[in-house]
Amino acid sequence: MTQTIALIAGPYLIVTAIGFLVSRGFYERMVLGNAKADPVLLNLSGAVHFVVGMVILVNHWQWNGLGAILVSLLGVAAVAKGASLIAVPELTLKTPKTVGPTLTMSALGFALWGAALLWVAIAT
Numbered sequence: 001m002t003q004t005i006a007l008i009a010g011p012y013l014i015v016t017a018i019g020f021l022v023s024r025g026f027y028e029r030m031v032l033g034n035a036k037a038d039p040v041l042l043n044l045s046g047a048v049h050f051v052v053g054m055v056i057l058v059n060h061w062q063w064n065g066l067g068a069i070l071v072s073l074l075g076v077a078a079v080a081k082g083a084s085l086i087a088v089p090e091l092t093l094k095t096p097k098t099v100g101p102t103l104t105m106s107a108l109g110f111a112l113w114g115a116a117l118l119w120v121a122i123a124t
Contacts (some may be wrong), residue, residue, distance in 0.1 A: 001060050003095045007121035013114030020107035027103060042089050050082025067120035070113065 020027055058077030062068035084092045 002062065002071050003116055003121045003124060005056055005074070006067060006117040009074055010114045010117030010121055013110045013115045013117065014086050017107040017111035017114060020103055020110065024103060031103075037103075038078070038091065039089070042085055042093075046085025046089070049078045049085060053078025053080075053082055059088070066116075067124055070116055072122060073100075073112075074117075 039093055053075045056071065057079065058070050060068070060075065
């Protein structure tokens with residue numbers, strides 16, 4: 001299961017990192033426009049994050065090795081993001097905006113996590 005989830009999530013994280021860099025203006029506008037986000041879309045985004053994270057955790061609550069930890073942490077992160085978007089959307093919208101150098105660092109983080117997951121999927 002670790003390899004399967006890593007093979008799905010790894011490319012997604014890498015493509016997202018590429019998107020942050022290639023379509024930087026779009027993502028900055030999207031993040032800055034979140035203060036006026038449609039409440040229904042915000043709640044749906046939270047639901048998607050929460051459900052994806054729970055699917056990962058229900059099928060993969062493993063902490064025995066780097067690959068398993070990376071996959072389980074991905075599930076935890078998705079559940080936390082989804083729960084915050086659903087339970088405290090106003091507070092979530094007040095978090096620091098991912099623009100400028102922060103967007104670059106986010107891209108780097110997504111790329112590294114995605115590459116690590118691909119390594120888990122292919123090398124193990």
